[in-house]
Amino acid sequence: MFKFLIPLPGLYMGWGLGSNDAANVFGPQVNSEIIKYRRAVILTAIFVIIGALLEGRKCFETVGGITNLVVWTAVVSALAAALTVNLMSYLKIPVSTSQAIVGAIIGVGLLRHTRIEYTLLRKVFLCWILTPLGAVVIAYLLYKFLAFAWQRRVKNLIVFNRIVGISSIIIGCYAAYTLGANNVANTTGIFVGVVPGFSPLMATLLGGGSIALGALTYSRNVMYTVGKKITPLDPFSALIVVLAQAVTLHIYAQLHVPVSSSQAVVGAVVGVGLVKGMRMVNKKTLGNIFTGWIFTLIGSGAVAYSLGWIVRLFIIHG
Amino acid sequence: MLRKRREEEVVSLMDQHLEKVGECLESMEKTIEDYLGGNIDSAKANALKTHNLEGAADGLRRRIIAEFYKGAFLPALREGLIDLTLAVDEIADRAESTCDFIMLTRPEIPEEFKEDFRKITFDSMAAFPPLREGKMNLFKDFSLSREKTIEVHGLEGKVDAEEWKMNRRVFTSELLLSQKMLLREVIWHIASISDVIEDAADVLEVLIIKKQV
Numbered sequence: 010m011f012k013f014l015i016p017l018p019g020l021y022m023g024w025g026l027g028s029n030d031a032a033n034v035f036g037p038q039v040n041s042e043i044i045k046y047r048r049a050v051i052l053t054a055i056f057v058i059i060g061a062l063l064e065g066r067k068c069f070e071t072v073g074g075i076t077n078l079v080v081w082t083a084v085v086s087a088l089a090a091a092l093t094v095n096l097m098s099y100l101k102i103p104v105s106t107s108q109a110i111v112g113a114i115i116g117v118g119l120l121r122h123t124r125i126e127y128t129l130l131r132k133v134f135l136c137w138i139l140t141p142l143g144a145v146v147i148a149y150l151l152y153k154f155l156a157f158a159w160q161r162r163v164k165n166l167i168v169f170n171r172i173v174g175i176s177s178i179i180i181g182c183y184a185a186y187t188l189g190a191n192n193v194a195n196t197t198g199i200f201v202g203v204v205p206g207f208s209p210l211m212a213t214l215l216g217g218g219s220i221a222l223g224a225l226t227y228s229r230n231v232m233y234t235v236g237k238k239i240t241p242l243d244p245f246s247a248l249i250v251v252l253a254q255a256v257t258l259h260i261y262a263q264l265h266v267p268v269s270s271s272q273a274v275v276g277a278v279v280g281v282g283l284v285k286g287m288r289m290v291n292k293k294t295l296g297n298i299f300t301g302w303i304f305t306l307i308g309s310g311a312v313a314y315s316l317g318w319i320v321r322l323f324i325i326h327g
Numbered sequence: 328m329l330r331k332r333r334e335e336e337v338v339s340l341m342d343q344h345l346e347k348v349g350e351c352l353e354s355m356e357k358t359i360e361d362y363l364g365g366n367i368d369s370a371k372a373n374a375l376k377t378h379n380l381e382g383a384a385d386g387l388r389r390r391i392i393a394e395f396y397k398g399a400f401l402p403a404l405r406e407g408l409i410d411l412t413l414a415v416d417e418i419a420d421r422a423e424s425t426c427d428f429i430m431l432t433r434p435e436i437p438e439e440f441k442e443d444f445r446k447i448t449f450d451s452m453a454a455f456p457p458l459r460e461g462k463m464n465l466f467k468d469f470s471l472s473r474e475k476t477i478e479v480h481g482l483e484g485k486v487d488a489e490e491w492k493m494n495r496r497v498f499t500s501e502l503l504l505s506q507k508m509l510l511r512e513v514i515w516h517i518a519s520i521s522d523v524i525e526d527a528a529d530v531l532e533v534l535i536i537k538k539q540v
Binding site: 041042043152156163166174244246 | 334402408
């Protein structure tokens with residue numbers, strides 16, 4: 010009877026993801042007033058859902074394949090991951106929903122002594138390490154290649170104005186698409202194959218919808234604060250950062266591994282800095298990312314373990 | 328489509344503004360020429376014309392800025408383009424104030440200095456055509472704009488040197504100190520035309536540099 014309530018923690022997670030990560034998609038464009046906030050979040054919502062529907066299921070097998078889940082452990086994992094993301098955001102520690110959900114799944118796996126697929130985990134961890142590094146390389150190459158084309162094409166202010174205006178929207182939509190494609194598994198992917206009748210289509214639709222809802226209802230503050238950190242870059246560099254982040258997420262979606270868009274943004278900013286011979290990210294930011302990885306993974310694992318222990322003691326056995 | 332039309336309108340207004348500032352400078356030159364030639368009535372008429380042209384340039388400047396605030400061009404470009412418009416407008420202001428100063432103080436310019444005054448007026452104004460070309464090319468070809476701004480810097484440096492030499496000649500002459508001081512003010516006003524032209528060229532240069540990758 011209450012089957013429809015089971016994915017709620019995942020939807021809550023999706024809402025949080027949308028409200029936080031919309032800034033990585035349209036933040037610079039909104040802050041430099043190329044597009045209005047309302048229009049940006051509507052486009053984000055549309056393209057997140059399209060990305061989730063078309064490619065979102067690619068990462069489901071990874072999220073669901075780390076350990077054997079049953080309904081209550083899936084619910085506990087999703088809830089623990091969502092709570093950890095909320096807590097970390099409150100403590101202003103950089104957080105990734107991908108690391109939160111994987112940490113939580115490991116937590117319940119350890120609690121129930123179910124087999125953990127370490128080969129798969131190794132692949133996931135490697136991808137997380139490579140996310141910012143890959144974004145550095147992608148941003149570097151994109152900048153070099155597109156700057157060459159830019160210098161040949163953009164000969165005056167009128168052309169500059171049109172190209173920046175149009176490409177900002179296109180790149181933002183693509184970034185929203187890849188966010189949906191890569192990150193929807195973090196929201197509802199855990200319930201696929203665990204909750205009877207919960208199909209991948211339903212998971213992508215509900216998960217994508219929850220991310221879209223987060224972007225539509227609660228992304229304004231983050232958009233204007235996080236987005237501003239990228240905006241001081243010149244318009245071309247800011248577009249390269251968003252594009253490199255989107256390409257990074259798209260590549261990892263093809264590798265079936267959900268990764269952090271925020272960490273990809275930091276990598277992309279470093280990549281642009283390398284081309285320009287400038288240090289764009291300080292050691293503190295890099296340290297924060299590393300701390301975020303460790304704390305999110307261990308934190309969500311511990312929350313899931315504790316929550317699962319309580320649930321098992323009082324509800325399952327009680 | 329609407330945005331594109333608005334941008335075309337701004338470019339057209341900026342061109343008209345630049346032309347008006349150019350007319351203002353020409354009128355100032357005629358004022359000085361008439362004054363040096365002793366045609367005070369004609370100088371007064373040209374000073375009034377300069378004043379009117381400056382007012383017309385101000386009107387265009389206000390329309391340009393209003394168009395920017397309606398949404399013409401990306402915000403990342405607007406600030407630079409507004410700065411450029413204000414810097415170009417300053418040239419008309421300076422032309423007007425030069426005419427006003429001369430017509431108000433009516434300085435007595437000795438015959439032996441008149442040719443120097445004609446020359447510095449001509450040279451100071453000579454910095455304007457390259458600025459005009461540079462600004463026009465902002466909407467056609469950045470690289471040509473940059474070349475023209477460099478040309479403006481060279482011409483302004485030449486006027487600075489002339490100003491210094493003229494001041495030295497004035498202050499080593501037999502004129503009264505009060506006359507010397509007044510002539511120095513006139514020289515400063517005329518030479519400052521090339522300074523404000525160079526200021527506009529600087530704004531133009533920054534705009535170009537910031538838009539290149």
